[in-house]
Amino acid sequence: MLSFSLSSYGLELKWAGCGITKKAFMAELASAYERKTGIKIELEGGGATKGIQKVISKSVDVGGSCRFRVNDDDASRASIKFNPVAWDALTVVVNQANQIDSISLESLRDIYTGKINNWSQLGGSDQPLDLYVREGKISGVGHTIRQLLFNNPQMSFEGSAFFPSSGPLEKAIEKNPNAIGMTGISSARKRNFKILKLDGKEPSFENIKNGSYTLYRPLYIISNRESDNYAEVKRFLSFTHSREGRDIMRDNGVVPYLEAVWLSSNLQRQWSDSRKIRN
Incomplete structure (x- = not known):
């Protein structure tokens, strides 16, 4: 005690x-x-x-x-x-106005490598996709994305804007209807944006605990x-x-x-x- x-x-x-x-x-x-x-x-x-x-x-x-x-x-x-x-859990987050509700792991990789750069490629409207990324390669979020998605800590991302920490990145996504990015679920729940499902799985407490939400x-x-x-x-x-x-x-x-x-x-x-x- x-x-x-x-x-x-x-x-x-x-x-x-x-x-x-x-x-x-x-x-x-x-x-x-x-x-x-x-x-x-x-x-x-x-x-x-x-x-x-x-x-x-x-x-x-x-x-x-x-x-x-x-x-x-x-x-x-x-x-x-x-x-x-x-x-x-790392979660994929977008503006509340975005009509997309779920994304696949494969599509997420294509976004970070620049293969997907328009929301129409994901079934959304014909608008540019603005990927928001953390600066550097050793931040907690940046390193984890590189590790879990690509197993390459030196991977370069095709971002539209880069941010020094997760807070400014999250605030920017709240304001831009074409933005997408990743952050921790515990932080994402306290923001006013949409948290996407990943391969149909929500980043819920139980899905994280049982491993069915993979990131x-x-x-x-x-x-x-x-x-x-x-x-x-x-x-x-x-x-x-x-x-x-x-x-x-x-x-x-x-x-x-x-x-x-x-x-x-x-x-x-x-x-x-x-x-x-x-x-």
């Missing part, structure tokens, strides 16, 4: 990471943890890469990431650990055992995996990692399938 202790009096943890992870569970978990223990967790967004770098430099105590480490610099830091705590990925809490506050970070991780922590995740439509651990093996199969398509 977690409780407030004199040794933690006045302690404040600092967290930095991806906006999707922040929206998925961190804001609610941080509030609940403060009520339970008296320990405040200060939250800062900015993306998965920023979170990883800040945990490595020990300028924050804990980070949030929607991708596993992909840089050599990340891998060389033996004190850093990526702790999977939840399952999120899922883990969300991580990053820790550094050399951090001055590492002991408290470990207590927060225990709280995250507790019944109360998992209830908070479920209330936000996020699948707790421990309730679908077997999905990890399915990811390996998806990477293998995308490798065959790439080759």
Whole structure:
């Protein structure tokens, strides 16, 4: 059982990471943890890469990431650990005015490679298709799209516009009736746009948990055992995996990692399938 202790009096943890992870569970978990223990967790967004770098430099105590480490610099830091705590899904989102309700995985690949560039190719109106993409290739969303759709982390996308983070991308799709993009389901549910089915499957809690919605990925809490506050970070991780922590995740439509651990093996199969398509 977690409780407030004199040794933690006045302690404040600092967290930095991806906006999707922040929206998925961190804001609610941080509030609940403060009520339970008296320990405040200060939250800062900015993306998965920023979170990883800040945990490595020990300028924050804990980070949030929607991708596993992909840089050599990340891998060389033996004190850093990526702790999977939840399952999120990548969703295809469009403007509310768009008449399309579902898209196939094959069509999605064709959009990112520029083969599909008009909505009429998907059964919609004769209008240009504006693909909105995250900048760079190592963002949480960008890396996951490249991994799950193409198994190629260096894949270049034929985007109409590029954005520094998921928030601006999502806001732009809300305003453009011809736009399409991808973001995390936990973030998408809090926006005013349409979430498309993928191969007829909705990115619902149950479809993510049972693996029938295929574009899922883990969300991580990053820790550094050399951090001055590492002991408290470990207590927060225990709280995250507790019944109360998992209830908070479920209330936000996020699948707790421990309730679908077997999905990890399915990811390996998806990477293998995308490798065959790439080759």
